[in-house]
Amino acid sequence: MIYFSDDAILKGLKEKRADSIRYLYREYFPLAKSIVEKNSGTYEDAEDVFQDGIIVLYQKILSGPLTLNCSLKTFFFSICRNIWMQRLDRKWRLLYQDDLVSESIEDYDAIPIEINEEKLEKTRLYQLHFLSLPADCQKILKMFLSRASLKEISECMGFKDVSYAKTRKYLCKNMLRKKILKDPRYKMFLHYE
Amino acid sequence: MSDREKFPELIDRFNNGELKGDELTAFLSILKTNPRLREEVRLDSELNEILANGDILELRQKILLIQKRRKRRKGPDLHFFLLAASLLLLIGIETFLFTNNTNHSPSKNSILIPRHQQQSKQVPVSGKVERPVIAMKSVKKGKRILDLKTEKRLAANFRENPSFENMIGSTRYAGNFRMDAPIIGYRFSETAEIRFEWILDGQTEIELKVMDNTGINIHESGLLSKNKYSLPPGTLKRGIYYFKVMQNDEIIFFGKFFVK
Numbered sequence: 416m417i418y419f420s421d422d423a424i425l426k427g428l429k430e431k432r433a434d435s436i437r438y439l440y441r442e443y444f445p446l447a448k449s450i451v452e453k454n455s456g457t458y459e460d461a462e463d464v465f466q467d468g469i470i471v472l473y474q475k476i477l478s479g480p481l482t483l484n485c486s487l488k489t490f491f492f493s494i495c496r497n498i499w500m501q502r503l504d505r506k507w508r509l510l511y512q513d514d515l516v517s518e519s520i521e522d523y524d525a526i527p528i529e530i531n532e533e534k535l536e537k538t539r540l541y542q543l544h545f546l547s548l549p550a551d552c553q554k555i556l557k558m559f560l561s562r563a564s565l566k567e568i569s570e571c572m573g574f575k576d577v578s579y580a581k582t583r584k585y586l587c588k589n590m591l592r593k594k595i596l597k598d599p600r601y602k603m604f605l606h607y608e
Numbered sequence: 609m610s611d612r613e614k615f616p617e618l619i620d621r622f623n624n625g626e627l628k629g630d631e632l633t634a635f636l637s638i639l640k641t642n643p644r645l646r647e648e649v650r651l652d653s654e655l656n657e658i659l660a661n662g663d664i665l666e667l668r669q670k671i672l673l674i675q676k677r678r679k680r681r682k683g684p685d686l687h688f689f690l691l692a693a694s695l696l697l698l699i700g701i702e703t704f705l706f707t708n709n710t711n712h713s714p715s716k717n718s719i720l721i722p723r724h725q726q727q728s729k730q731v732p733v734s735g736k737v738e739r740p741v742i743a744m745k746s747v748k749k750g751k752r753i754l755d756l757k758t759e760k761r762l763a764a765n766f767r768e769n770p771s772f773e774n775m776i777g778s779t780r781y782a783g784n785f786r787m788d789a790p791i792i793g794y795r796f797s798e799t800a801e802i803r804f805e806w807i808l809d810g811q812t813e814i815e816l817k818v819m820d821n822t823g824i825n826i827h828e829s830g831l832l833s834k835n836k837y838s839l840p841p842g843t844l845k846r847g848i849y850y851f852k853v854m855q856n857d858e859i860i861f862f863g864k865f866f867v868k
Contacts, residue, residue: 469671470664474664541654543672588655589616595651595655
């Protein structure tokens with residue numbers, strides 16, 4: 416079995432290498448699973464927390480050189496624990512509409528890591544729905560969001576003119592919004608006034 | 609095109625800062641009165657921000673792919689298989705014990721009633737203990753314990769009586785009655801005492817009739833007030849026997865045993 420050092424994992428993750436992600440999954444997923452399952456979560460919750468944990472770690476790597484005072488495993492454990500506890504806290508508050516949960520986030524924030532848990536969950540939800548769109552829709556939206564011109568998009572997709580590219584963009588975006596709005600998991604993010 | 613049909617385009621253009629002048633004023637006034645539209649505009653703006661980060665999207669895609677592959681490799685929950693295997697093992701053991709019990713010779717071991725059943729018999733008869741009435745179909749009729757060759761050799765005495773076979777276990781009794789011994793299909797040795805034991809609530813009396821496989825009455829017990837009865841060793845020849853437990857001329861149990 417190949418062993419990855421902490422530095423090798425961080426380097427591999429920065430490059431989004433599949434072997435590093437696989438290694439992380441094999442070695443670190445049990446950690447996320449134990450945190451979640453010991454705290455009233457399911458296997459699926461653990462998978463979500465693990466995904467979010469990797470995204471947080473990746474963002475930390477991108478935001479500058481990561482100096483760890485502990486092992487990467489301990490650091491990752493803290494990230495996952497932090498995410499799950501914040502999530503539990505938010506869901507309880509949503510359920511009971513009050514401050515029944517007296518424990519503050521700092522209580523389980525052993526290694527202080529700045530995490531916007533709600534944004535992480537939203538990001539995951541939006542990205543999952545985006546990835547469930549038809550391939551051509553994904554391609555059009557990706558090109559629009561990377562600021563490609565309508566002419567470039569039309570040529571790349573083989574559309575007859577730029578106005579059709581524009582219409583397709585609106586349709587694809589609308590399809591994505593509807594999918595998300597219909598998702599029951601989105602309900603907790605609704606801001607109807 | 610109505611405003612509603614134009615919403616997807618308007619939302620997109622609004623968030624990209626492309627709406628100007630009257631178009632912008634009109635859209636803003638609709639926004640003020642339409643909370644659902646406001647929500648869509650907010651969602652669209654968040655989508656623009658989140659999906660613009662292609663790196664995170666690419667990473668997510670890779671994680672999902674790995675998760676999916678691992679799940680596929682892992683297959684269904686191992687715990688489920690362990691539970692199913694344990695259940696199958698238990699059923700197997702029970703079947704083995706049951707068939708073994710029907711085949712063992714009573715001459716070597718005269719205890720006909722399992723210990724737990726003997727204990728249950730100590731419950732006062734007057735106390736109404738709920739026991740289910742045995743439905744005919746649910747009663748296990750025991751394994752066919754004689755192979756064809758043996759049956760031929762033993763000839764007529766061991767031929768099953770089809771009419772009686774269909775009645776085995778039947779009971780129309782509304783109260784609580786349970787036949788503890790002999791269990792259906794029990795094999796007594798020719799030299800063993802044929803013991804009958806049962807549980808019946810109240811002080812009611814029953815009658816026991818033993819028939820051979822041709823339907824001829826071999827033995828009638830008369831009215832019995834105790835909950836056990838026995839035939840001395842040597843009373844019955846080798847063969848299949850059927851017995852019925854009667855109460856007020858009504859059959860409340862029909863059983864079968866072998867003497868070999």
